Amino acid sequence: MSASAKKRIMREYGECMTEKPAGMKINFDEQNMTKWEVLMDGPDGSAYAGGHFKLEIVFPNEYPFKPPVVSFRTKIYHPNVSNDDKGSMCLGLLRPDEWKPPNKVVAVLRLIQSLMVEPNIDDAIEPSIGNEYKENRKEFEKNAKDWVKRYAK
Amino acid sequence: MSAESINIITIDFPDPDHTETIDDSFDRLASNESFEFPVQNIQTLSSKGVERGDDPYGLLYIPALQTDECRDAEKDYVPKNATRLDNLPHDVQYALIAVAPWFSSTCMKEYFATARNEPVKAFIVYQPDPESTATPPETNDKAWAMNDGGSWQYSNQFPTYAVPGASGYLIASQMSNYSGNISTVPHGDSLKQLYPETDYVRLWAKVAADSGTQLPSLWVFLVIVLGLLILIIGATSLCMHVVQRRRRNALRRRVINGEVDLEALGVKRLTVPADYLSELPVFPYLGESDHVEKSMAQASTTADAETSPKGLPLSRRSSAPDAPKSYASAMFAQSTCPICLDDFEPKESQVRELPCRHIFHIDCIDPFLLNNSSLCPICKQSVLPPGYCPSKITNVMVRRERLISRRRAQNAAGHTHSPGNIVARLPGAYDSFRARVGGTTGGRRIFSAPSRTQSRPADIEMSSGTPPVPRAGITAAATTAPEIVAVPQPTQQNGVEECPEPPSDQPQQRREWARQRALALLGNRHGPPGGEEEEQVRSRWRRGLNKIFPGFR
The missing domain is CATH 3.50.30 (Glucose Oxidase; domain 1)
Known part of the structure; x- marks a missing residue:
């Protein structure tokens, strides 16, 4: 990883520290700054309220020309998060062809928060959950809350 | 004897x-x-x-x-x-x-x-x-x-x-x-x-x-058969070489005529040659002056009138008639370098301006253009001139271009049918191929839900330091090559004519569509990033075979 990329990551971390986006905490390791660990609270009013979700953000070597890779380390019942041990997400500005260097990690984190409030059904990576969200909202919320109790407390 | x-x-x-x-x-x-x-x-x-x-x-x-x-x-x-x-x-x-x-x-x-x-x-x-x-x-x-x-x-x-x-x-x-x-x-x-x-x-x-x-008759027979075989192989090889050579030349011609955009199609990841890069304007950042505000206003109102300041012959947009402007006007709203996020220091930072008028620190943009891509990191518009053609057109590039144009023709032909059917008809190899291609560059996605842009929450669009993207690229492309509207410009991100709408009525169809979509997304992330790497992965005999029979799959 080039020095400029490191500088950029440092800078972004600094911005995250000054802005202090609500409802999340960033664990930053100076030794391995390409891997961030984020603790995100389930947003109030969503099915995930009360849960604490661990996320991992990995910066590729080509950062900022390639998007960071975001994955949920805590299992979450969500149409946009893959339901496996990877917990990967790939949508919106996280997609390689839509990522632009001016985008920042803060934006990524905000995107995730907003997706927890309102999943993006059209980009669902788990279509069954997406369908449930669309057609049987009650069942979806029940399941999501169930998972929060089980995994995200 | x-x-x-x-x-x-x-x-x-x-x-x-x-x-x-x-x-x-x-x-x-x-x-x-x-x-x-x-x-x-x-x-x-x-x-x-x-x-x-x-x-x-x-x-x-x-x-x-x-x-x-x-x-x-x-x-x-x-x-x-x-x-x-x-x-x-x-x-x-x-x-x-x-x-x-x-x-x-x-x-x-x-x-x-x-x-x-x-x-x-x-x-x-x-x-x-x-x-x-x-x-x-x-x-x-x-x-x-x-x-x-x-x-x-x-x-x-x-x-x-x-x-x-x-x-x-x-x-x-x-x-x-x-x-x-x-x-x-x-x-x-x-x-x-x-x-x-x-x-x-x-x-x-x-x-x-x-x-x-x-020689004994059996040997004679064997030798004759062997000779014939070699002759046939040689003739076939020669024919294929000739055909492939003609295809390469044709592709080169079309690239030079601007009918084909290799990088936008995802055929080949281009980089900017150093000598061309050095021709792109470099100047000290002048700071946010009156010009900037003026040009900002202009940019927002009549984006089409935006033109390269010096009427650069290299510019991808054919220039609109009016207004050669000063350098300062070029830097519309950019006060920070989008790559390192540092602010430009007025009169100190040396910035490079791309034909799309985006400016960057020289140190930030040059390595990217030299090594990674020829597209502007912000608007994905090509930095290279319209007729630019890489010195070497390889058979792999020819093959991909043909495959893509064939699929596109198929898609266009099958467009009257239900989009769900299109997805179902696509062979698996095509999916993975397109996924790979999509991963290589700022190409478009295969399956995109058109409503996604609307449903996306507003606050995730990063606006700081992102200038309004001039729309001139599209119109210019349409005027220079009106017959090839099927060839997308990189700015037409959401692939209007190609991405099927999610079939909305039958849940069965819809589920299938979503599954395909998810697979495509995963493919995006795991696919090999470029043509060269893929070539190396191929086995040696396969490469040898390709040398003898170019265009053979």
């Missing part, structure tokens, strides 16, 4: 005991008073020891037998006083040709054993049937069986020829005529006047082997 004929003549040569100088010279006797016989219908049993152009010759003699049984049996086939080794000069080793009847395999072994110890150049055998004039059977016939698996042919250092029985008996009887001294041979009286009495008059033979270029 088979024998075509054996020519037997009668010769006179001096007795080495009675001459001063021993040489190999001999006199051939006149044909009217001697025995001359060209043997026909010869079967070659073994051609061992015969070199091309080295026809065996020698004095005819009958080799001695070792056992009494064979000697007794021989009497029926060989006249009593036929020429033996004893009837030839003893001290000089003349070249010899042995003659023997093949009446039993055991006695034949004795004949061969004797002949091996003598300077025999060839062995003539004849069949015991005195009436036979036909060509004797071939070497693997049971008439020549020795019950030793044919090893006699290898242990003999001389060739063996079989002649018909009639010829054999004739030769043998003549050998009995020419075995004594000069006065006893036919026409001895007249010969005595010509030659000294001590001279020998004997039969001499020369085998005329054929040219030897003739």
